Amino acid sequence: MSQKPSIPKGTRDFSPAEMLRRNHIFGIIRKNFSLCGYLPIETPAMENLSTLLGKYGEEGDRLIFRILNSGNFLADVAPETLSRADTSTVTQKISEKGLRYDLTVPFARYVVQHRDEITFPFRRYQIQPVWRADKPQKGRYREFFQCDVDVIGSDSLLNEAELVQIIDRVFKDLSINITVKINNRKILAGIAAIAGAADRITDITVAIDKLEKIGSDGVRQELLQRGIDSEAIARLEPVLGLSGSSVEKLLELKNIMAASAVGLQGIAEMEELLGYLALQPLRCAVEMDLSLARGLNYYTGTIIEVKAADLPFGSICGGGRYDDLTGIFGLPGVSGVGVSFGADRIYDVMLQLNLFPEQTGSSTGVLIINFGKEELPALMKIAGSLRESGIATELYPEPVRLRKQFSYADARMIPYVVIAGSNELAAGQATVKNMKTGEQIAVSLSALPSFIRKS
């Protein structure tokens, strides 16, 4: 009995037309990565759960796909453990591997494991799928590709500036108008400190992150709900009311945060970065956004996020600096900074904005009509010589009616059809038909490749 085939929720098949467009995106991203000297690496789809767990916060742990142990995975689990129905205890016993959740943590693991072979500062890029057990929505998939560029082993903010340059170039090449938002985790820490709630930095920043969405009153509500007392909220008022240009905001912040060493350092870093950014040619708008909070679980300095300017959409690229990511794996004091391009969201944005260049829809340049046994040796020879000169060529596999073969060329959008039946072959010629114009010209077999290459 046959069953209706299907694929898991949140995953997708990619047809040839989609792959051509996806490869266009990957190609541009890869080109710009290597243009700045980054080198490719790959890591396994699955990692040990000990590598993955605890790196993304409680929410992140829940979204990691776990892989059931092979064989009799229940053999070592005590019956009473099972009957207690304690999911986390049982899971630990029956699963020790998981699908990677992002590319940054596997990269950190890689750096620690290969530290002896690596020359620092290490610049790598990595384009691979990641998996999240999230509920799928538009622009949110359970399997999607990230394109990560990171440099590890350098504290310099020049790296941040360079990443913004890469972002600018990639999206320029893709014709997507973007806004780059930058923030600094240390400024957020300073803000939390002046509120007298340094340990609540996550709650405070997540609330402030919603400033644009729910307004300042909404943020006050949100802060209360998250258990921040009203005194602390009152001390945050000057921050919520900041206005003016980035420079003006930073000046004001310096006063507000005079008592916070971290905060002042964050401001200094921000000023330095803005200074570097001013020194390089950028097409895109870069703005400081104090409400930007992401990846709080490991970012320690600069935070970067990119949004499409012409479309309300989730972020299509994001990243930041992490001072101690490798510390968890036993290599402390190595700072890294990187960003991740979300290829699937970029695809969705480009599709909606109609930004993909016209595709031929076919990689084939020539179809040779199959006339049957008699002509076959000559036709195969023609196919060989066309391919030899770099022309993508197909020979129709069945000697069926010409109507069918021409329909095939039409449907595949193959631009030229070579007709070489007994008549043509007797004269040492082939008829070349231009499928767009309908024009047909007799060409000698020896001149065929150069004739097609010229047209």
Added chain:
RNA sequence: GUGGUUGUAGCUCAGUUGGUUAGAGCGCCAGAUUGUGGAUCUGGAGGUCGCCGGUUCGAACCCGGUCUUCCACCCCA
């Protein structure tokens, strides 16, 4: 994980208050045209109405469950 939404031919969708044999457009196949595609005309194939169960004399339509799609929250690429 919480709340909501969607599912009918390969695709996009109709389908009356539950009532005989579930339709259209596009696509597909065949012919008009035994060595010529896109246009036109003629004919044809294709559906367990997502799946399982229930209510009913009778279910594409009502109810429950489940899967899927999309959306909001959460979080994020």
